[in-house]
Amino acid sequence: MIRFEHVTKTFGNGKRVLDDVSFEIAKGEIFTIVGPSGTGKSVTLKHMIRLLTPTSGRVTVGGECVSEATGKALSRIRSRFGYLFQSGALLAWMDVADNVALPLREKTNLTEGEIARRVDAALDAVGLAGEGASMPSDLSGGMQKRAGLARAIVTEPEIVLYDEPTSGLDPVTSRRIDELVSDLSSRLGITSVVVTHDLHSALSISDRIAMLGGGKVLAIEPPASFIRSTIPQARAFLDAQYVTRRGAWEKTTEE
Amino acid sequence: MTTIREPLSRPEPRNALQRLGRGFADFIAEVGFASTICFSAIGCFRYAFAPRARAEIVRQLHVCAVKSLPVVSVVAFFIGMILALQIGIELRTYNQEALTGSAVMASMLREMGPFMAGLVLAASVGAAMAAQIGTMAVNEEIAALEILDIDPVRFLVMPRMAALVVAVPMMSFYTCALGVLGGAVVSHTQLAVPWATYFQNAMDFAGEKALWVGLFKAFLFGFVIATVSCHRGFRTEHGAVGVGRATRESVVTNFLLILVVGYFVTRLFY
Numbered sequence: 001m002i003r004f005e006h007v008t009k010t011f012g013n014g015k016r017v018l019d020d021v022s023f024e025i026a027k028g029e030i031f032t033i034v035g036p037s038g039t040g041k042s043v044t045l046k047h048m049i050r051l052l053t054p055t056s057g058r059v060t061v062g063g064e065c066v067s068e069a070t071g072k073a074l075s076r077i078r079s080r081f082g083y084l085f086q087s088g089a090l091l092a093w094m095d096v097a098d099n100v101a102l103p104l105r106e107k108t109n110l111t112e113g114e115i116a117r118r119v120d121a122a123l124d125a126v127g128l129a130g131e132g133a134s135m136p137s138d139l140s141g142g143m144q145k146r147a148g149l150a151r152a153i154v155t156e157p158e159i160v161l162y163d164e165p166t167s168g169l170d171p172v173t174s175r176r177i178d179e180l181v182s183d184l185s186s187r188l189g190i191t192s193v194v195v196t197h198d199l200h201s202a203l204s205i206s207d208r209i210a211m212l213g214g215g216k217v218l219a220i221e222p223p224a225s226f227i228r229s230t231i232p233q234a235r236a237f238l239d240a241q242y243v244t245r246r247g248a249w250e251k252t253t254e255e
Numbered sequence: 256m257t258t259i260r261e262p263l264s265r266p267e268p269r270n271a272l273q274r275l276g277r278g279f280a281d282f283i284a285e286v287g288f289a290s291t292i293c294f295s296a297i298g299c300f301r302y303a304f305a306p307r308a309r310a311e312i313v314r315q316l317h318v319c320a321v322k323s324l325p326v327v328s329v330v331a332f333f334i335g336m337i338l339a340l341q342i343g344i345e346l347r348t349y350n351q352e353a354l355t356g357s358a359v360m361a362s363m364l365r366e367m368g369p370f371m372a373g374l375v376l377a378a379s380v381g382a383a384m385a386a387q388i389g390t391m392a393v394n395e396e397i398a399a400l401e402i403l404d405i406d407p408v409r410f411l412v413m414p415r416m417a418a419l420v421v422a423v424p425m426m427s428f429y430t431c432a433l434g435v436l437g438g439a440v441v442s443h444t445q446l447a448v449p450w451a452t453y454f455q456n457a458m459d460f461a462g463e464k465a466l467w468v469g470l471f472k473a474f475l476f477g478f479v480i481a482t483v484s485c486h487r488g489f490r491t492e493h494g495a496v497g498v499g500r501a502t503r504e505s506v507v508t509n510f511l512l513i514l515v516v517g518y519f520v521t522r523l524f525y
């Protein structure tokens with residue numbers, strides 16, 4: 001579905017963030033990207049919808065090359081995506097309901113009644129029922145994030161990119177968001193790419209986990225084998241969150 | 256759909272000549288980008304009557320016209336008073352202070368009206384636009400619009416430009432009227448020119464050409480302010496510091512362009 005072919009990204013200041021990255025995400029899969037802060041996880045997501053363009057290599061979505069697409073072709077590809085920004089990226093002068101309704105109002109011919117119904121459903125799904133009339137600046141960081149999530153999924157796109165959907169959320173709400181992600185994927189067959197630092201959520205919802213480090217993909221494995229990984233960076237990442245080779249949350253010394 | 260592109264990655268210039276060349280090329284590229292924004296926004300005027308766009312234009316118009324009314328009023332009145340005082344004192348040495356009204360009217364209509372309205376709106380409304388769009392760029396809100404396939408130019412620039420090209424001429428006319436009134440007060444109190452004489456002379460000099468050329472100037476300033484402020488906003492990087500810089504640069508560029516455009520329009524018609 002989404003294919004990275006030898007993607008290298010060097011920024012204007014000469015900083016190489018992605019270095020010859022190749023991988024493929026299957027249709028309907030929940031693909032999680034983990035890695036230390038600042039390794040280019042958000043940069044990787046942005047390449048999938050051409051918010052960034054590779055310095056070399058290419059990115060394709062369903063066979064179409066997104067890294068060279070412009071105009072109508074780019075619009076068509078982007079319309080298949082929902083994107084949850086790391087910062088939420090809500091429009092500050094509109095209330096939450098208008099923010100969530102924005103893609104429906106601008107891109108569909110639904111009636112206002114139908115839009116209101118879908119907005120309510122989306123807000124309910126992320127646990128923000130009744131917050132529709134609040135302004136983004138009056139919400140907590142975690143609530144803004146969830147409002148951004150509601151906006152990303154309200155059109156029920158084919159592919160959803162989640163940039164840290166559970167960061168800054170309490171554990172109970174985090175699990176609720178995890179369930180939402182896996183429910184969307186199983187119920188609607190949505191392909192999901194999730195960037196996260198939350199290993200528990202990565203291990204419980206993913207089909208495959210990719211570990212990014214130093215601009216490279218260090219490993220791509222299903223959760224069951226990922227927790228037994230022997231790659232030092234992955235091991236350090238797992239140990240730091242008390243995940244042992246036997247499973248999560250057994251806070252015991254090994255062997 | 257106007258894409259707001261990331262800057263290209265290029266090798267660092269190695270010597271002064273290369274730096275100069277790079278600077279010039281960047282300048283031309285930015286002028287090109289600003290023109291693209293300006294002309295695409297004009298192209299988007301065809302969507303101006305869609306209900307939501309109309310509501311947004313009205314909202315912007317409220318900011319441009321109603322909210323800046325107090326500051327424009329004060330500036331206009333004092334400009335008129337200053338003009339009348341300076342000119343009147345000079346004319347009195349020839350016993351011609353009765354002509355103060357004509358001089359005030361002519362200079363307000365031709366230059367001071369559009370010029371002052373342009374400067375005040377650039378410094379208040381234009382700066383606010385640059386800061387708002389700059390903050391949106393920094394918060395990835397512009398990127399979010401692009402992904403939702405909503406053209407940032409149609410969604411953000413068009414309503415602001417539409418509001419400004421209406422508001423600057425309106426404010427310019429208002430500045431002229433209030434300036435002439437300010438001049439009347441000074442002429443009457445400081446120079447002892449009767450009200451009727453002042454206004455008689457003023458109206459005799461209120462040429463139609465001066466009025467239309469002045470309004471045309473103000474109309475162009477509307478495009479300038481919207482384009483420059485939004486362009487600077489879109490190009491904002493580096494967080495709050497960047498927003499501050501975008502705001503400052505938008506005001507400086509607007510002031511310069513208002514002077515330059517004003518001069519060339521005057522050249523064209525006189």
Ligand SMILES: Nc1ncnc2c1ncn2[C@@H]1O[C@H](COP(=O)(O)OP(=O)(O)OP(=O)(O)O)[C@@H](O)[C@H]1O
Pocket residue numbers: 011012013015017035036037038039040041042043044086
């Ligand atoms: N527009 C840009 N210009 C220059 N450098 C950038 C730009 N965007 C990102 N970078 C750099 O790319 C690197 C990776 O950034 P990215 O946002 O992808 O990190 P991340 O893996 O998502 O980290 P986090 O977990 O903290 O969100 C950072 O070092 C950052 O400085």
Ligand SMILES: [Mg+2]
Pocket residue numbers: 041042043086163
């Ligand atoms: Mg990130």
